[in-house]
Amino acid sequence: MGQGPHRPRRPRRIVISIKTKLGALVVGAVLLTSALALVAIRTSTEFRYITVFAMIATLLITQFVAQSLTAPLDEMTTVAGSISRGDFSRRVRGADRRDELGDLASTINRMADDLEAVDRHRKELVANVSHELRTPIAALRAVLENVVDGVSEADPETMRSALKQTERLGRLVETLLDLSRLDNGVVALRASRFEVWPYLSGVLREANLAASQRGLSSTSGLHNRTDVHLHLDVSPPELVAHADAERLHQVMANLIDNAVKHSPPHGRVTVRARRGPYPDSLELEVEDEGPGIPESERHKVFERFNRGSAPHRPGPGSDGGTGLGLAIARWAVDLHGGGIGVAESSRGCRIRVTLPGSLRPRD
Numbered sequence: 001m002g003q004g005p006h007r008p009r010r011p012r013r014i015v016i017s018i019k020t021k022l023g024a025l026v027v028g029a030v031l032l033t034s035a036l037a038l039v040a041i042r043t044s045t046e047f048r049y050i051t052v053f054a055m056i057a058t059l060l061i062t063q064f065v066a067q068s069l070t071a072p073l074d075e076m077t078t079v080a081g082s083i084s085r086g087d088f089s090r091r092v093r094g095a096d097r098r099d100e101l102g103d104l105a106s107t108i109n110r111m112a113d114d115l116e117a118v119d120r121h122r123k124e125l126v127a128n129v130s131h132e133l134r135t136p137i138a139a140l141r142a143v144l145e146n147v148v149d150g151v152s153e154a155d156p157e158t159m160r161s162a163l164k165q166t167e168r169l170g171r172l173v174e175t176l177l178d179l180s181r182l183d184n185g186v187v188a189l190r191a192s193r194f195e196v197w198p199y200l201s202g203v204l205r206e207a208n209l210a211a212s213q214r215g216l217s218s219t220s221g222l223h224n225r226t227d228v229h230l231h232l233d234v235s236p237p238e239l240v241a242h243a244d245a246e247r248l249h250q251v252m253a254n255l256i257d258n259a260v261k262h263s264p265p266h267g268r269v270t271v272r273a274r275r276g277p278y279p280d281s282l283e284l285e286v287e288d289e290g291p292g293i294p295e296s297e298r299h300k301v302f303e304r305f306n307r308g309s310a311p312h313r314p315g316p317g318s319d320g321g322t323g324l325g326l327a328i329a330r331w332a333v334d335l336h337g338g339g340i341g342v343a344e345s346s347r348g349c350r351i352r353v354t355l356p357g358s359l360r361p362r363d
Contacts, residue, residue, distance in 0.1 A: 022065075025061065029062075032057055032061075033054045036050045036053060036054050072092070072097070073101070075093065076092050076104065078090075079092050079108060083111075088112050088115050088116035090112070095109055133172065136165040136166075136168040136169050139165045140169075143158060146158075178250070189244045190246070191244050191336070192242070192244075193242050193280060194240070194243075194245055196234055196239040196273045196282065197234045197238075197273075199245065200271060203256070204256070204271065207230060207260070228260045228266070228267050229266075229267070229268045230260075230271070231269065231270045232271050232273075233270060233271065233273070236275070239274075239282075240280060241280055241282040241355065242280035242281075242357045242358045244335070247332040247335060248332070251284075251332045251333060252286070254325035254326060254329045255351050256269060256286060257325060258326060259286050259287070259288035259290070259349070262348075263288045263290050263348075267288065267289040267290065269286065271285070272284065276354060278356055279357050280358045281357030282354070283355075285351065285352050285353070286351045290349060291348075292347070292349045302327055329353075333353055336356065
């Protein structure tokens with residue numbers, strides 16, 4: 001995964017090129033003229049009439065063929081002009097033509113689809129970031145205004161409230177920085193060998209500590225889900241992997257955060273680790289007991305800003321998030337040359353991550 005949604009492969013069809021059509025036009029004109037000449041010889045018709053008739057027929061046929069070739073080009077010019085002005089809603093007709101113009105129309109339509117998706121993501125980014133920044137900024141401003149106006153004292157409890165909102169802002173900014181690194185491709189992979197059990201134990205311990213002290217950390221806010229039990233299953237216990245520990249921490253933290261957020265009250269989140277098929281390769285799974293992900297949405301669950309349509313269970317911290325956590329997790333896995341996806345599960349949601357180990361990552 002991580003290469004973006006695959007376009008459906010176009011069915012193979014017989015393509016008649018424009019060169020073939022023009023050649024057929026020339027051959028047809030010659031044959032028509034020759035046929036009229038034979039008719040003139042057999043019927044003793046004067047050649048000047050035959051010549052005029054042949055010229056008129058050839059011009060009509062040529063005009064018809066030229067119109068079929070130039071009309072799509074005019075439409076493509078109009079659509080391209082609309083795209084350059086920011087209107088991505090228009091499409092070129094004739095994409096089903098079996099010639100070069102049909103291929104060009106399909107290419108322009110695909111380009112318009114991609115540009116429309118990019119523009120939609122840009123607008124969603126502005127809307128999501130504005131929404132996510134507004135809440136902690138408003139809360140922090142209210143706390144500071146109360147202190148300045150003398151409504152409340154700058155006691156430890158008030159300062160802890162201000163610090164909580166500041167930390168939330170910091171997490172959001174860090175997420176946006178990760179997103180920027182993702183787009184620019186400036187993140188280098190620092191892979192090394194490490195023992196899986198103590199590493200994952202530390203990740204789960206941090207999650208439990210964050211939940212007990214100030215709510216489970218996420219890219220969107222605080223999730224006070226101290227009722228969810230985190231379970232670790234590593235087999236064999238001496239399992240060793242080869243990966244970038246910092247990037248893998250991003251993956252596991254986001255997956256655990258997402259699983260906890262969608263868990264039912266007093267639910268259970270299980271983190272499994274198994275040896276992969278290659279040296280130092282690793283297979284990880286994070287499974288929860290929540291409502292799961294509908295099969296129709298599994299192909300887009302790792303897209304940016306995708307929050308899913310499954311109903312969120314009521315509970316502390318169920319704010320839906322920014323929809324960036326799983327996208328960043330996929331990015332980090334792609335850096336390793338691995339794969340991430342939704343695995344079949346009889347209950348809840350199970351996300352599977354595969355890392356290639358000491359094999360060279362994909363470019």
